[in-house]
Every structure is written in C-alpha cells, then in structure tokens.
Amino acid sequence: MGFELDAFLGRTSELRKWRQQLPSAAVCELSADLGLVPVTGKLAAEVGSRLGKEAEHLDGAARHREGLRRWAAQASQQFPVAQISACEFGNQSHDGASVRSGGEEVLAGVGLQSALDYLRDRAGVALGDRPIDLGRYRGERAAEKWAAAAAGIANAAPVSPPRTGSRRPSWTFLGGVALFFSVFFLALSFQQGRYEGGGITVHGVVTDKAYSPGSGAGVNARTASFSSYFVLYRFTTTDGRTLDGKDDVLPELWRSLKVGDPVAVEYLAASPDNNQIPEQRAGGRTFLVLGLATLVGGLALVALGRNANRARQLSGPENTA
Numbered sequence: 001m002g003f004e005l006d007a008f009l010g011r012t013s014e015l016r017k018w019r020q021q022l023p024s025a026a027v028c029e030l031s032a033d034l035g036l037v038p039v040t041g042k043l044a045a046e047v048g049s050r051l052g053k054e055a056e057h058l059d060g061a062a063r064h065r066e067g068l069r070r071w072a073a074q075a076s077q078q079f080p081v082a083q084i085s086a087c088e089f090g091n092q093s094h095d096g097a098s099v100r101s102g103g104e105e106v107l108a109g110v111g112l113q114s115a116l117d118y119l120r121d122r123a124g125v126a127l128g129d130r131p132i133d134l135g136r137y138r139g140e141r142a143a144e145k146w147a148a149a150a151a152g153i154a155n156a157a158p159v160s161p162p163r164t165g166s167r168r169p170s171w172t173f174l175g176g177v178a179l180f181f182s183v184f185f186l187a188l189s190f191q192q193g194r195y196e197g198g199g200i201t202v203h204g205v206v207t208d209k210a211y212s213p214g215s216g217a218g219v220n221a222r223t224a225s226f227s228s229y230f231v232l233y234r235f236t237t238t239d240g241r242t243l244d245g246k247d248d249v250l251p252e253l254w255r256s257l258k259v260g261d262p263v264a265v266e267y268l269a270a271s272p273d274n275n276q277i278p279e280q281r282a283g284g285r286t287f288l289v290l291g292l293a294t295l296v297g298g299l300a301l302v303a304l305g306r307n308a309n310r311a312r313q314l315s316g317p318e319n320t321a
C-alpha cells in the first residue's frame with residue numbers, strides 16, 4: 001500500500017507552540033530536533049476559517065490552500081517552516097517542498113532533502129542519524145494516522161480478540177466489497193479504452209490549479225475524502241471549438257505546472273466534453289486485469305460465505321450463535 005502525506009516540518013519545540021492558536025495541530029517527533037505537523041482535514045479547515053470574510057468567495061479547497069499558505073508565512077516569522085508533500089504509489093514515489101523564513105518564501109518547488117538541508121544548515125535544526133521516514137503510516141489518510149499517533153491513539157492497547165458469538169466481517173460481506181471494486185475497475189477500463197481507441201491529443205493551456213487536502217478528519221471513514229490535485233485547462237478541438245476542462249492529476253505534474261503553461265489534453269472525438277490530461281492514470285488493460293481479478297475473487301468469497309453459512313446451519317443451533 002502506498003501513502004499520500006501533506007505536512008509541515010520544523011523544530012519540534014517551535015511547532016508545539018502552534019497549538020496555542022491551532023488546537024488541531026498534532027506535533028509528531030521525527031528525529032532529534034525535527035518535528036512534523038500533518039495536514040489533516042481538521043487542520044486545513046481550521047486555518048481556512050482564520051481567513052474570515054475575505055475568503056467567502058473561495059471554495060473549500062481553495063480556502064484550505066490559502067489558509068495553509070498564510071499560516072506557513074505567519075509561523076515562519078518566528079522560525080523557518082517547510083511545507084512538504086510526499087506520495088508513493090506502487091514503485092513510484094515523489095516528494096516536493098517549499099520553505100518559508102521571516103514570512104517570505106526562501107525555497108520553492110524543491111525536493112524534501114533540500115528542505116531538510118535548509119532546516120539543518122540555515123536554521124540549526126538537528127536532524128540526528130535516524131532516517132526521516134515519512135511513509136511510516138500508509139494510505140491516503142496517512143495524515144490522520146500521524147495525528148492519531150501523536151495523540152497516543154496509535155499506541156493504545158490492542159483490542160482483545162472477539163469472544164465467541166461476537167460479530168465479524170463475513171466472507172459474503174468481503175466478497176461484496178470486492179465485487180464493488182470490480183465494477184469500479186471495469187468502468188475505468190472501459191473509459192480508458194475509449195481514450196486509447198478514439199482519443200485525440202491537442203495542446204491546451206493551464207487556466208487554474210486547485211488542491212483539496214481532504215476532509216477525512218476523525219475516524220468516520222464513510223465521510224472521509226482524500227487529497228486531490230486538480231488542473232483546470234482550456235483547449236481547442238481540431239474543428240475549432242474552444243472548451244474548458246478539469247482533471248485530477250498526479251501530485252508531481254500538479255506541482256510542475258503553473259497557470260499559463262502548455263499542457264497536453266486528450267479528448268474523445270465523438271464527445272469532446274469528455275477530456276483528460278493523458279498519462280495520469282493506468283491504462284485500460286491494467287484496469288481490466290484488476291477488474292477481472294477482483295470479480296473472480298469477489299465471487300469466490302461470496303461462494304465461501306454461503307458455504308460457511310450452510311455449514312453453521314447444519315451444525316446445529318449450539319454453534320450458530
């Protein structure tokens with residue numbers, strides 16, 4: 001499983017002072033003097049709310065983004081702060097960072113190591129000899145897991161194994177989850193297959209960027225939303241139509257693009273309103289394999305669940321609790 005994490009880095013003792021103004025700031029110790037504050041959904045909402053009426057015209061993602069930027073500038077007046085983003089998916093990984101000091105951005109669009117070097121060499125933050133492991137917690141909700149660990153939740157005593165008669169996820173339920181994902185993957189396979197078979201690629205121009213850190217604060221996974229990196233663009237079809245589009249792209253591309261930059265756009269010849277930035281997701285064959293694999297696995301789990309239920313019914317009432 002990969003991970004996706006947005007966070008602030010700085011001297012741990014300085015980061016702890018943030019809680020006087022940001023109660024949701026969770027400070028995690030990384031190594032020696034270095035600390036990390038994960039950008040949870042709750043923290044992003046809190047800094048966004050500090051903007052007041054001047055941010056009423058901004059949507060949620062833009063308000064969070066501007067709130068994080070302004071907070072970094074404000075906090076850096078006391079001590080340098082690095083704002084970092086890291087992700088890992090399969091065998092691909094990427095990290096990016098910016099550093100502010102004295103309220104000004106002194107490094108922009110650099111890698112994580114450059115930000116760490118600045119904190120060590122220019123701000124005197126001791127990094128220690130222990131490797132900086134930002135992938136300690138996995139998944140798209142890694143920031144929430146970092147915050148939970150800082151609050152001591154991750155180190156709580158493990159839950160005792162369920163006693164006889166307690167409810168457990170059934171094979172049928174797990175099979176249903178797998179079947180749901182099979183439909184999702186097969187739909188993506190069909191969509192990407194349409195682009196691969198009838199897509200036209202033209203040059204477009206970036207008109208805006210948007211970032212949503214997600215709102216998955218807390219433990220309610222049903223209402224969680226995950227970080228998204230959006231690029232808005234304008235392009236002209238081969239028959240002269242000018243259209244606007246928006247796509248959720250990989251963090252590496254999102255950080256490299258600026259408003260006004262050229263960007264490749266792919267659209268369906270029969271339906272130009274269906275468009276995307278190419279090479280930002282797996283191909284149709286990959287999704288087809290995933291869809292078929294989860295379909296077969298889901299059907300097998302459902303069959304296993306039915307057999308287990310039948311066996312419990314045949315074993316008598318004393319074993320069906």
